[in-house]
Amino acid sequence: MPVFVLVDGSASMHLPESPGGPTRYATAARLAAAVASAAVSAQNPLRLVISDGNEGPAPRAVTGRRGLVRVLADLAHEDRPAAGPGPAAAVRAVLPALAAMGRGVLVIVSDFFEPAGVDALIDALRLVDQRLLLLRVTQPTDARPELTEDLEIEDCETGQRLSVSPDSGAIERYVAAYRSYFDTLEAYAAARGAVSRSFDASTDTLSQLEQLFPAGVLSL
Amino acid sequence: MPGALFFIAAGVAVLGIGAIYALHHLRIRPNRVTAPTLLFWQQAVRPQQTKTLWHRRLSHRHTFALLSAIALLASLGMIADRFGQRDDRGTDVIVIDSGAAMNARTDDGRTLLAGALDQAIADVPTFGQTPAVISAGPIPLLLSPADQPAAIVRRELSSLAPRPGASAARLAIQMAAGLQGQRCGRILWYTAEPTLPEGLPQEIAQRIERRTTAAASRAAITAVAPQLTPSDSGRNVLRVTAAGATQGTLTLTARGENGITIEQPLSLQNGRAETTLALPAGAGDVSLALRGNADTAPAEAVTFKLHDPTPPTFRFVGPVPAALRAALLAFGTESPTGTIVVLNEGTPRPTGVRAAIVIQPATTAAGNEPLALTAASFQDAPLQNGDWLERARVQSVAAALPGTPLLTAGRWPAVGLERQADGATLCLSDSLVNDQADLPRRAAFPVLMQRWCDQLVGRQTATVSIPWQRSAEDPLWAGPGDVAVRQTIAVADTPAAPPNESAALATPGDIRWQMPWAEIVLGGALVLAVVEGLLFAARKII
Numbered sequence: 131m132p133v134f135v136l137v138d139g140s141a142s143m144h145l146p147e148s149p150g151g152p153t154r155y156a157t158a159a160r161l162a163a164a165v166a167s168a169a170v171s172a173q174n175p176l177r178l179v180i181s182d183g184n185e186g187p188a189p190r191a192v193t194g195r196r197g198l199v200r201v202l203a204d205l206a207h208e209d210r211p212a213a214g215p216g217p218a219a220a221v222r223a224v225l226p227a228l229a230a231m232g233r234g235v236l237v238i239v240s241d242f243f244e245p246a247g248v249d250a251l252i253d254a255l256r257l258v259d260q261r262l263l264l265l266r267v268t269q270p271t272d273a274r275p276e277l278t279e280d281l282e283i284e285d286c287e288t289g290q291r292l293s294v295s296p297d298s299g300a301i302e303r304y305v306a307a308y309r310s311y312f313d314t315l316e317a318y319a320a321a322r323g324a325v326s327r328s329f330d331a332s333t334d335t336l337s338q339l340e341q342l343f344p345a346g347v348l349s350l
Numbered sequence: 351m352p353g354a355l356f357f358i359a360a361g362v363a364v365l366g367i368g369a370i371y372a373l374h375h376l377r378i379r380p381n382r383v384t385a386p387t388l389l390f391w392q393q394a395v396r397p398q399q400t401k402t403l404w405h406r407r408l409s410h411r412h413t414f415a416l417l418s419a420i421a422l423l424a425s426l427g428m429i430a431d432r433f434g435q436r437d438d439r440g441t442d443v444i445v446i447d448s449g450a451a452m453n454a455r456t457d458d459g460r461t462l463l464a465g466a467l468d469q470a471i472a473d474v475p476t477f478g479q480t481p482a483v484i485s486a487g488p489i490p491l492l493l494s495p496a497d498q499p500a501a502i503v504r505r506e507l508s509s510l511a512p513r514p515g516a517s518a519a520r521l522a523i524q525m526a527a528g529l530q531g532q533r534c535g536r537i538l539w540y541t542a543e544p545t546l547p548e549g550l551p552q553e554i555a556q557r558i559e560r561r562t563t564a565a566a567s568r569a570a571i572t573a574v575a576p577q578l579t580p581s582d583s584g585r586n587v588l589r590v591t592a593a594g595a596t597q598g599t600l601t602l603t604a605r606g607e608n609g610i611t612i613e614q615p616l617s618l619q620n621g622r623a624e625t626t627l628a629l630p631a632g633a634g635d636v637s638l639a640l641r642g643n644a645d646t647a648p649a650e651a652v653t654f655k656l657h658d659p660t661p662p663t664f665r666f667v668g669p670v671p672a673a674l675r676a677a678l679l680a681f682g683t684e685s686p687t688g689t690i691v692v693l694n695e696g697t698p699r700p701t702g703v704r705a706a707i708v709i710q711p712a713t714t715a716a717g718n719e720p721l722a723l724t725a726a727s728f729q730d731a732p733l734q735n736g737d738w739l740e741r742a743r744v745q746s747v748a749a750a751l752p753g754t755p756l757l758t759a760g761r762w763p764a765v766g767l768e769r770q771a772d773g774a775t776l777c778l779s780d781s782l783v784n785d786q787a788d789l790p791r792r793a794a795f796p797v798l799m800q801r802w803c804d805q806l807v808g809r810q811t812a813t814v815s816i817p818w819q820r821s822a823e824d825p826l827w828a829g830p831g832d833v834a835v836r837q838t839i840a841v842a843d844t845p846a847a848p849p850n851e852s853a854a855l856a857t858p859g860d861i862r863w864q865m866p867w868a869e870i871v872l873g874g875a876l877v878l879a880v881v882e883g884l885l886f887a888a889r890k891i892i
Contacts, residue, residue, distance in 0.1 A: 285386075
């Protein structure tokens with residue numbers, strides 16, 4: 131079964147939670163490598179795309195260890211520009227390749243922060259005919275950030291700024307918005323039979339792979 | 351002029367502006383952090399409008415805060431300046447005795463009033479706040495309110511001269527107390543009188559600091575008043591008062607134009623003396639001289655013109671009250687326009703008569719309804735008919751503006767002057783001049799009638815300052831050209847009003863705030879500042 135791995139290479143994936151800390155992309159790369167290795171080992175055609183805003187040739191199917199090495203080398207290349215569209219646009223960008231691939235599995239490794247909102251992301255995912263495996267990479271403060279003083283927050287991807295004050299109820303409203311966003315995404319995934327897993331970028335990735343490979347097998 | 355405290359507050363306001371602006375500026379530049387997405391923050395907080403450069407630089411919130419800070423501090427400064435230094439000390443008031451008695455002279459030939467004025471002018475700089483100035487002549491006059499420039503106060507004092515009448519000292523002091531209101535202050539009473547006026551409340555008397563001038567050393571005639579004695583028709587009876595420090599007996603000499611000479615001894619007791627002279631009719635111009643027995647030249651001399659008391663300047667038509675008739679006959683007037691007819695209302699006015707005195711019936715038979723003074727120098731003071739006649743100060747009544755009802759009995763004027771195209775009519779209420787009234791028997795009534803008649807026939811002279819800094823023609827005091835008399839000639843006053851007469855002639859409410867609009871504007875800005883502070887504390891968007 132063909133496997134298409136789409137790795138989110140946008141700026142948010144390369145933003146560490148603290149200076150010098152682990153990035154989401156590092157975890158995403160390990161996850162994508164694990165999936166790619168599993169796919170190649172099972173003789174499944176593999177295609178991998180790192181969404182960084184650069185339009186490249188259509189991904190070719192990768193087979194064999196040589197192809198896997200090439201894929202791993204691409205994943206390890208973190209010096210690429212931290213840019214790229216949101217996940218919805220990334221999905222739409224690979225739709226032609228997916229159509230050419232035919233039936234198979236689309237693995238999306240991302241933080242799934244779509245600036246246009248969860249509905250735009252779901253609309254893009256609806257256009258995917260393949261089975262979905264959504265691997266979400268998170269940071270510990272994603273769900274409940276800390277806010278103890280007035281801050282000016284800048285979006286690393288859009289450059290937009292927002293001044294916030296720690297008034298009463300702000301954190302609760304953030305948490306509610308965050309939960310609503312991903313509850314909606316999870317509900318869609320469950321409705322179409324997709325598999326959704328979350329991985330903490332601040333924790334060792336290998337120890338979290340068990341949830342992806344229970345009993346050592348990736349089951350979709 | 352704002353005090354020093356206001357400028358200090360203004361300086362603090364300027365510094366406060368910078369501090370407040372800096373705090374506002376710092377507040378809108380918090381620490382900047384980078385986040386993977388603003389997707390959830392945008393739903394969590396209300397974005398403040400200071401995110402853009404435009405709002406950061408030109409936010410109306412900042413402008414409002416700055417204006418509020420300025421208004422708040424300036425308001426505090428102005429309020430402190432207005433109340434901080436004055437509450438304890440109150441308002442001082444200078445009361446200058448400018449009655450006729452102050453025209454007596456000291457050894458150096460200067461009048462007592464001149465000495466009092468010199469003393470008061472010298473004292474003005476010693477006051478922290480320039481005092482109000484009241485002239486205590488026959489009618490108390492507010493010459494200058496408090497807190498005026500010292501130059502204005504000195505100018506008003508320098509313009510004072512003895513008035514032809516006794517000093518209304520008690521009313522003037524009560525007027526001063528009224529200016530002070532609830533705040534304490536001193537009443538500086540510049541006078542030659544050895545004692546305070548009688549009848550002053552203790553609370554007022556204890557504020558008075560009497561600044562006595564040097565006693566008059568030379569005898570002086572301080573008042574000459576005609577007296578009405580119905581049985582003395584054909585004679586002019588004069589009451590003469592004198593003052594001075596001369597010991598021993600003085601001689602008062604009256605010489606008439608027709609050669610009549612009358613001498614009379616006069617002894618000063620406690621610096622004062624009073625006597626009566628009776629001059630026959632036809633004396634014409636009369637000269638009064640006062641000298642000590644050892645003097646060869648008179649210490650004081652006055653010359654004035656006695657009116658010929660013979661009729662027929664008055665023509666009485668119909669029954670006229672006897673007292674009024676006698677008063678008019680005793681002090682007639684020269685009427686270049688012809689005869690003055692005296693008649694009751696309803697009696698046809700003879701043709702060709704240009705001037706008339708019409709006696710109008712009283713509005714009530716009992717005549718006890720209140721009389722309300724509407725003269726410009728008085729506040730409304732309801733008085734009983736009979737009581738008023740007992741206590742009236744005729745000079746006060748005489749100071750009313752021309753054409754203004756001098757007295758009213760309810761809605762009807764007791765005395766009024768109406769001018770028509772072809773003449774004038776003096777209307778007198780019967781309640782004033784009937785046989786039961788004593789107004790015609792008052793010593794000054796004839797002179798009062800003379801003045802009213804002079805006005806009736808169109809002769810008006812002199813100007814007089816009245817309260818509230820207005821000037822108007824005074825029809826009832828003789829001008830320099832009317833009667834050849836110096837200012838020592840006075841109209842004899844009636845007994846002083848009893849202590850329960852209405853008090854101050856001026857109230858604190860007459861003292862206007864110099865800049866009421868300032869308090870209104872600053873008060874409004876203070877409210878805005880409070881509102882802005884509350885909104886800021888609640889983090890609401892303005």
